[in-house]
Amino acid sequence: MARDNTNIKPTEAELTLLNVLWKVGPATVRQVHDVVSKTQKTGYTTVLKILQIMHEKTLVIRDESNRAHVYAPSNSEIFTQSSLLKDLASKAFGGSTSKLVMRALDESTSKEEIADIRQLLNELEK
CATH class of the missing domain: 1.10.10.10 (Winged helix-like DNA-binding domain superfamily/Winged helix DNA-binding domain)
Known part of the structure; x- marks a missing residue:
């Protein structure tokens, strides 16, 4: 709940x-x-x-x-993470999710993480 x-x-x-x-x-x-x-x-x-x-x-x-x-x-981990990310995007990135994601991705992002992100993006596009 x-x-x-x-x-x-x-x-x-x-x-x-x-x-x-x-x-x-x-x-x-x-x-x-x-x-x-x-x-x-x-x-x-x-x-x-x-x-x-x-x-x-x-x-x-x-x-x-x-x-x-x-x-x-009181809330799930996903709910809390989403709330914190929305707040961060609003405060630090002018509400831009793409700016937040681009800043988060750098040379330390593993190939496995990139593959997971690519799969998520493909699912979101469907």
Whole structure:
């Protein structure tokens, strides 16, 4: 269920936690902290506080039926990515999707990524 919170943009720290939730599914603070702490030094209480703020901002939903609250993203990864890209295109590229894509593609783009992009463009043209 996608909530209409497109005007609310997650911070970098919030995106880190959202990526964990999109990958593992609904999780407790402990579970999210365990995943995050594998790649960066973050305290349990920091993860808890960020998730609480995200709940207030409607970026996550919280199941309070058990002692350990379970958090889940309010919106899908694709929905959130699309919202962020639209905002970026509007703010940095004058609303031009083609300018955004041309800037994103450079010599670091792999042959596999180019093939995927070409396939997507062919599907969009049909």
